[in-house]
Amino acid sequence: MILINLISLSLLYYLKKSSGAQEFPERLHRYFKYGMIAAGVLIALGISNAPPEILFELLSFVLVGAVIYLMLNTPELVYLKTLAITPLPIVGVKLLEYLVRTISPAIFEIVENYLDAAGVFAFIWAVTMWLNHRKQMKEIEIERIITKEQERQLRQTEEQKSQLELLVAERTSEILSQKEELQHALDHLRATQEQLIQQEKLASLGQLTAGIAHEIKNPLNFVNNFSELSADFLHEISEEMPKIPDSPEKENILDLLENIKSNLAKIRHHGSRADSIVRSMLMHSRGGTGTMDPTDLNALIREYSNLAFHGMRANPNPINVDIQLSLDENLPKIKLNSEDFSRVILNLVKNAFDAMREKLSAKNPEYKAKVEIRTRDLGDKVLIEVEDNGPGVPDQIRDKLLMPFFTTKKGTEGTGLGLSITHDIIKSHEGTLEIKSEEGKFTCFSILLPKSTE
Amino acid sequence: MKILVVDDERDVEALFRQKFRKEIRNEGLELLFAFSGKEALEILEKNNPPQVASVFSDINMPGMSGLEMLDIIKDRFPQLRVNMISAYGDADNYRKAMRSGARGFYTKPVDFESLRREIGEILRS
Numbered sequence: 058m059i060l061i062n063l064i065s066l067s068l069l070y071y072l073k074k075s076s077g078a079q080e081f082p083e084r085l086h087r088y089f090k091y092g093m094i095a096a097g098v099l100i101a102l103g104i105s106n107a108p109p110e111i112l113f114e115l116l117s118f119v120l121v122g123a124v125i126y127l128m129l130n131t132p133e134l135v136y137l138k139t140l141a142i143t144p145l146p147i148v149g150v151k152l153l154e155y156l157v158r159t160i161s162p163a164i165f166e167i168v169e170n171y172l173d174a175a176g177v178f179a180f181i182w183a184v185t186m187w188l189n190h191r192k193q194m195k196e197i198e199i200e201r202i203i204t205k206e207q208e209r210q211l212r213q214t215e216e217q218k219s220q221l222e223l224l225v226a227e228r229t230s231e232i233l234s235q236k237e238e239l240q241h242a243l244d245h246l247r248a249t250q251e252q253l254i255q256q257e258k259l260a261s262l263g264q265l266t267a268g269i270a271h272e273i274k275n276p277l278n279f280v281n282n283f284s285e286l287s288a289d290f291l292h293e294i295s296e297e298m299p300k301i302p303d304s305p306e307k308e309n310i311l312d313l314l315e316n317i318k319s320n321l322a323k324i325r326h327h328g329s330r331a332d333s334i335v336r337s338m339l340m341h342s343r344g345g346t347g348t349m350d351p352t353d354l355n356a357l358i359r360e361y362s363n364l365a366f367h368g369m370r371a372n373p374n375p376i377n378v379d380i381q382l383s384l385d386e387n388l389p390k391i392k393l394n395s396e397d398f399s400r401v402i403l404n405l406v407k408n409a410f411d412a413m414r415e416k417l418s419a420k421n422p423e424y425k426a427k428v429e430i431r432t433r434d435l436g437d438k439v440l441i442e443v444e445d446n447g448p449g450v451p452d453q454i455r456d457k458l459l460m461p462f463f464t465t466k467k468g469t470e471g472t473g474l475g476l477s478i479t480h481d482i483i484k485s486h487e488g489t490l491e492i493k494s495e496e497g498k499f500t501c502f503s504i505l506l507p508k509s510t511e
Numbered sequence: 512m513k514i515l516v517v518d519d520e521r522d523v524e525a526l527f528r529q530k531f532r533k534e535i536r537n538e539g540l541e542l543l544f545a546f547s548g549k550e551a552l553e554i555l556e557k558n559n560p561p562q563v564a565s566v567f568s569d570i571n572m573p574g575m576s577g578l579e580m581l582d583i584i585k586d587r588f589p590q591l592r593v594n595m596i597s598a599y600g601d602a603d604n605y606r607k608a609m610r611s612g613a614r615g616f617y618t619k620p621v622d623f624e625s626l627r628r629e630i631g632e633i634l635r636s
């Protein structure tokens with residue numbers, strides 16, 4: 058009987074010990090504990106031979122049966138199947154022995170030898186099974202180690218993979234930002250290239266213009282010189298004419314001479330028109346000369362707007378204009394090529410006069426022509442605005458306004474170079490020119506010049 | 512008094528003859544014309560010293576330019592007064608002409624009043 062309980066105890070002890078690696082649920086631990094206590098109690102009872110022995114013996118078989126049942130029917134313990142069936146023949150033989158002895162001690166005497174032999178076989182079976190179990194356990198352990206190693210490698214791979222992914226993501230974003238930078242640089246390059254082409258075109262246009270201007274200048278000089286000469290001769294002739302007696306023929310001659318005189322005046326007028334175009338063209342194509350000196354911009358504006366006004370008054374078709382100057386008196390001196398920049402002021406103011414003359418001739422009695430010139434210190438830049446309340450500029454031609462040879466002025470007025478030259482000069486000062494306008498209301502030319510820090 | 516005018520434009524002759532009509536008629540001015548530097552040098556070399564009081568020459572001419580001609584004239588006839596006339600009123604041509612010994616420098620379109628003063632001066636000297 059002690060043997061049975063020892064089997065229970067050692068099975069439970071083994072189970073409890075092997076739980077370290079396997080992590081059995083709490084329920085099983087409780088079973089192990091109570092089972093071991095029960096086995097211990099039964100062993101103590103067995104040693105003391107306390108009655109009723111038969112009941113304790115039965116309980117011992119129930120306990121070992123319960124332990125084996127537990128081992129065979131609990132999913133967590135299924136791997137211990139071999140161990141569970143190891144003591145089974147011993148328990149069976151002992152149970153049979155117990156039953157036979159309890160029911161009929163006489164029969165027991167007869168079969169005792171057989172039972173002993175069965176006990177030996179059961180023991181051999183148990184040893185075999187035990188060895189088998191040990192082998193299985195080793196295999197399981199090796200498998201467990203292999204699995205563990207595989208898991209470790211898997212985890213490592215997983216880790217490396219996530220590290221790699223992180224690296225890839227990092228690189229990808231780096232490459233993306235580089236791509237963006239490159240795209241930006243490429244765009245910039247393209248824009249610069251376009252500008253260069255444009256400048257190249259303008260430069261060759263400039264050379265062409267200069268060439269044409271020079272070629273035209275000589276014949277034009279002849280036209281002007283000979284028409285002047287002829288006018289002089291006509292003057293001499295008209296001085297001589299009174300010496301000839303009056304006659305119908307003389308009348309006719311005087312009449313014809315009068316026509317020639319007016320024709321010559323026209324030739325002279327158009328000749329000087331062409332001459333001023335040629336001169337503008339030459340001015341336009343000439344390279345930048347002159348130096349940039351600190352200049353009192355307000356004084357320059359006062360002087361040249363005044364000059365533009367008096368020039369306009371002295372020329373054909375003068376108009377009445379109210380010129381208002383609102384100049385920022387705290388403006389510091391600006392580095393300018395004052396010779397060039399005075400042309401900017403002259404051109405813009407003259408342009409305003411011409412635009413307003415157009416509106417005036419549209420016979421609007423309410424209309425009073427007004428030009429306002431403003432300067433303002435914007436910190437790192439200086440703003441210069443020339444605003445007129447003339448007819449304004451339609452949107453569709455605003456962009457063309459700064460192109461060479463583009464003019465809205467009718468007939469004999471403009472060369473189409475004034476604003477183009479103005480723009481070139483502003484650009485050579487690293488400034489910008491912007492045109493704001495509302496048709497019928499106003500046109501405002503805004504110049505932004507950088508303040509030099511020197 | 513002879514004055515030589517050098518210009519590749521043939522109409523310069525008509526222009527000068529008409530402009531200085533009075534001087535030619537009344538003050539003994541005689542205008543000679545050459546239409547290239549080479550032709551001008553031929554005229555000058557007919558007599559030594561040349562019978563010409565002064566030369567007025569264009570700069571921009573095909574073949575020999577006015578400035579090249581000026582150097583040759585100044586080399587052979589250092590006393591001869593040479594005035595340059597140029598459509599290119601640029602500082603570079605002006606400097607070159609003056610360094611080569613030109614007496615005056617006129618830009619086109621020619622201011623005939625100052626030219627008349629200069630010629631008047633030559634006529635009186």
Ligand SMILES: [Mg+2]
Nearest residue numbers: 519569571572
């Ligand atoms: Mg020429």
